[in-house]
Amino acid sequence: MGYSRRGLIGGASMGGAALITGNALAQSVVGQKMTPGSTSPFGPPAGMALLSRNENPYGPAPSAIKAIYDEAKNGCYYADGGVKLLTEMIAGHYALEPANVIVASGSTEVLCAAALAIPDGKAVLCPDLFWDTTVLYAERKGARVKRVPLGEDMGVDLAAMTAAIGPDVGMIQICNPNNPTGMAVGGEPLRNFIRSVPADIPVLVDEAYNELTSDPAFYSVSDMVNDHPNLIVCRTFSKIYGMAGLRVGYALAHPDTVKTLQGYLMSFGGNTAGLAAAVASFADEDFKAYSKAQVVSAKQIIMSAVESAGLSALPSETNFVFVKVPDADALQAAMKENGVLIRGAYGKWTGWSRVSTGKIEDVGKYARLLPQLV
Structure with missing residues (x-):
């Protein structure tokens, strides 16, 4: 593949001197002794194998690390220029317009924005078992949660989901592939499900793990967003890009839906390090x-x-x-x-x-x- 662990480390070493200087500065600022091999507050405890949080410990890419180093000096400025550039890159990749894209502080922020946009008194329709952190967030804000049992094979039961759609439903959420089961539904079954949902009910499809699937195009519905204004597709830089701690995510949706979601975002302009890393590694095949x-x-x-x-x-x-x-x-x-x-x-x-x-x-x-x- 042209990549190896040694190559990745070597590619990252171009910023080594800056990292050493940064550590020295951190010691002087916080007044604590940091020795080689000491535990970082940003990683797993020393001696522990961290296999609980679906992270990619091989990232960020060397291209991303170099970009963070190069752009750190511009951290004094608001990062809206980086948001604009990344938005344009994402739109071009999916053959969409920038108006179809919303960049956020991780895909979680978009998911939470969608939860806040649910009409009062309505319910979120979702599988019984999936990554429901943002659904629980909606519940704390007054929404009801309407869970549908998984199929006998532990997969998302689209037929049962369809049968559960009613006037009480304010949004439908699916994680595909699903977390924690790891199973995915794709092709015409998922597309037909989206087509069957009434146009006034948002359908939120969390595709955080799509790039890791055996057939990303088969399992994604990102090409449906313009024809279905109620569809929201979320993606993240936290998984295959190895940028979980840099907090960059995005959603694809109809321009009108994007405008609605932007009104519920809680951060402003993104962060320079995360955006620089995302721009640099988005096309790092x-x-x-x-x-x-x-x-x-x-x-x-x-x-x-x-x-x-x-x-x-x-x-x-x-x-x-x-x-x-x-x-x-x-x-x-x-x-x-x-x-x-x-x-x-x-x-x-x-x-x-x-x-x-x-x-x-x-x-x-x-x-x-x-x-x-x-």
Whole structure:
């Protein structure tokens, strides 16, 4: 792929002197001693394998790191110029107009904006199990949540979702691929579902993991936004780009819908570092291919461990795997005692454990422990 771990580190080293200077300045400002090898407040605890948060530890790309270094001096200025540039780049990539794009502080901000825009007294229609942080946010703001059970295969049941649509529904939200199951629905079933939804009900499709799927075009509905003004498609730089802590995301929608969502955003103009990194790495195909290859390799390691442990797991189109275990919380605790952080139970799904594809060596540690701990 033209990329290797050594190459990535080498590409990032061009900013090494600046990083060293920055560390020295941080020591003088905060008055604390920082020694080589000390734990960073921005990463996992020392000695712990972090496999619980669906991050890509191989990013940001060298191109992104260089851009952050180059543009840091402009951090004194508001970053609206960066928002405009990134908006234009995203629009061009999807063959849309800038008016179809909204850039935000992570896709979470767009998801929360959509939640705030739900009419008073209406409900969010959603699967029973998915990444529902923003739906819970809507619930705290007065919206009701109307959950639809998953199918027997743990997939999103579009037929049941369709049957649940009624005058009480103010928005429909789907995470595709789904989190935490890792399963995806694509092609005509998903497209037909969107076509069947009344035009006055927004359909929010969270495609945070799309670039990591085996067929991104098949699983995406981004090309439908102009023909369906009620459709909102969210994407993020947190996953394949490895920029979770830099907080850049975006949504694609009809221009009228974009205007509505912009009225509910809570940040102003974005941040220079995140935008510079996003602009630099948006079209970095070599890095994206490298990241995806690491995810595929890690999933193979996990699935082999699952088989060795006599367990089963759902088919995953993401950078995590949902494993059927006797007790998810017990496994989480046992893994933590052995230096590996994974997720515990999701509510009533106590027999399912989610593990992320972090660094290959960390995934290997999980794989060695799994047959022992179950």
